[in-house]
Amino acid sequence: MKKAIKCGVFGLFRGAAHITSILQNDGDVVAVCDRDEEKLENARKLLGDKVACYKDFDEFINHPGLEAVVLANAFDGHVPFAIKALEKDIHVLSECISNGTMAEGVALVRAVEKSKAIYMVDENFAFMKFNWEIKKVYQGGTLGKLLYAEGEYNHPEMPGDDDVMRRYRPFPKHWRNYLPRSYYITHSLGPLMYITGAKPIRVTAMPVFAPNPSDSLMGLDVGDRAAIITTLNDDDSVFKLTGCAAFGAHGQSYRICGVKGQVENLRDGTDRILLSYNEWDTPQGVNRQSCYVPEWNDKDSALIEASGHGGGDFLVAREFLTCIRENKEPVLNVYLATTMASVGILAWRSILNGSKPYEVPDFRKEEDKIKYENDYLTPFYGPDGKEPTLPCCSRPDYKPDPKLVEEYLNVVTKK
Ligand SMILES: NC(=O)c1ccc[n+]([C@@H]2O[C@H](COP(=O)([O-])OP(=O)(O)OC[C@H]3O[C@@H](n4cnc5c(N)ncnc54)[C@H](O)[C@@H]3O)[C@@H](O)[C@H]2O)c1
Incomplete structure (x- = not known):
């Protein structure tokens, strides 16, 4: 029987789909992390009380015996968490994109080159x-x-x-x-x-x-x-x-x-x-x-057919866990990942x-x-609320209709 690799999932909106794919590929999900209590509760319902639930990444990454993590937090926020995992030689499957800034792409590659762990980006459409x-x-x-x-x-x-x-x-x-x-x-x-x-x-x-x-x-x-x-x-x-x-x-x-x-x-x-x-x-x-x-x-075939994103979700998990078991470099490695991110940026x-x-x-x-290595230009707000340094629209002076902005704010603040 294959050894069940002890995995953790960080970010439980998209991350919830990874839980199923890991379990289907003889992985074990021993810990999950999200600041949202409702999402932790859903994970508990799926995995039972034995799963450790964390709100803080630093506690989660120190979960005893953790071997691999899936990073499914904010799109532009994967690198600091990937580096923390790689420094502990914990394998990383990162959601797309690998890095939100060019400097973070450099830092990520340097961390992978120093680590004994495997890094793979989740490009499931492939x-x-x-x-x-x-x-x-x-x-x-x-x-x-x-x-x-x-x-x-x-x-x-x-x-x-x-x-x-x-x-x-x-x-x-x-x-x-x-x-x-x-x-x-x-x-x-x-x-x-x-x-x-x-x-x-x-x-x-x-x-x-x-x-x-x-x-x-x-x-x-x-x-x-x-x-x-x-x-x-x-x-x-x-x-x-x-x-x-x-x-x-x-x-x-x-x-x-x-x-x-x-x-x-x-x-x-x-x-x-x-x-x-x-x-x-x-x-x-x-x-x-x-x-x-x-x-x-x-x-x-049957599991692939039933899995999300046209079978891609199952196959990414299978590939990641196989690479760990066989100590193999994934095709979707850090160089391919950062090349993709560089093209987008x-x-x-x-x-x-x-x-x-x-x-x-x-x-x-x-x-x-x-x-x-020092290029931190970004269209996103930082986790500490720091303002974007690039516009997100091709016409930098474009301002949306204030009525639509108000409607959106009403929708997201309504309980
Ligand atoms: N490959 C695919 O098919 C696919 C599909 C959807 C999303 N994604 C990717 O998955 C990632 C997540 O997407 P999403 O739509 O779930 O995003 P989201 O922003 O809706 O969800 C992120 C989750 O992470 C949690 N989180 C973020 N930072 C945290 C922190 N510091 N501590 C604790 N919890 C934290 C949030 O509470 C939230 O539940 C993105 O990178 C996105 O690009 C990929």
Whole structure:
């Protein structure tokens, strides 16, 4: 029997989903941490009285025998907690993005390089069924050399949806109220990097400014509905990405184009794949074009099928716990994680500076670490209430309609 790795989960909104995935993969959840008593109570109901519940991270991380933690606290707040865990050689699965500032990306890489523990970022969309299949096709080699790929994460929410506002941005200084459209980058870029192995080296971006009607998932100050990002990669290919967009209809889509053909998932809410070759490059015995729903063909197919985010939640936990058991470096390691974060952060600088291109650093290199080690620019409020140092809208002078602001405040302060 596999040894049950003793895990803790920090942040119990998104973090609650991790509990199930850990248990399904022969992990044990021995401790949880959230400042919100109601969320701790829900965890107690799920895990029983044996789970230790903490409100303070420093007490939680000292829980006896803790071997691994999942960080599912605020989007821009993972690094200080990751460093505390890594200093104790406790393995870290961090929610996206890995780091909210460039300087924190450097600090995180330095901490991982010093630690004996494994670090992995939770990029679960890379493990969705269609992406699993797209990876298999691409790595089979029939598409030829990678030239171009698209990754789109599109998550509009109905304007004025009180429930969404209360759940996803429960107080005025919450990170989603100040989330620039390029920052939530991993669900578009992560799958492309995971599938192809290509690594962005330059980034440029344009905003789609359209504040009305306002989208309920993001704050009113955000103003934009999308960031359209392009990267030039280390193999001369180009990616076109969104961060978290809110245009057209909800969904996520990926397309990989080689010299000989292309593979993509359909934007119809199914897991269908469309695989197409040029007539002169179609492999023998294969149709020039095929459209199909892939199969998992995995020992855990039933659990994967039932798991959140198209099977991605189960598979991320399986990968993380397997890497710990086998002392293996995850593909979604700190270098891939910080490259993704750099693309999201520097795409925003590009937008604020007339779509100027930025070189994407490689934090394996000391000179790239030094360049960014003191760069703490951020569009978010600090945990101590410190003001943002960057605007969160592509038009820095944009101010939302005061009536809408008042409506939002009424919604989140109403019990
Ligand atoms: N991979 C995915 O599919 C996916 C989906 C949703 C969210 N996320 C990521 O998960 C993370 C959390 O997202 P969310 O929507 O749950 O955010 P959230 O801000 O709604 O929830 C964070 C939780 O952490 C707790 N918390 C934060 N700081 C704390 C502290 N210092 N001490 C104790 N408790 C603290 C809060 O009380 C809250 O319950 C983000 O990084 C987000 O990007 C990923």
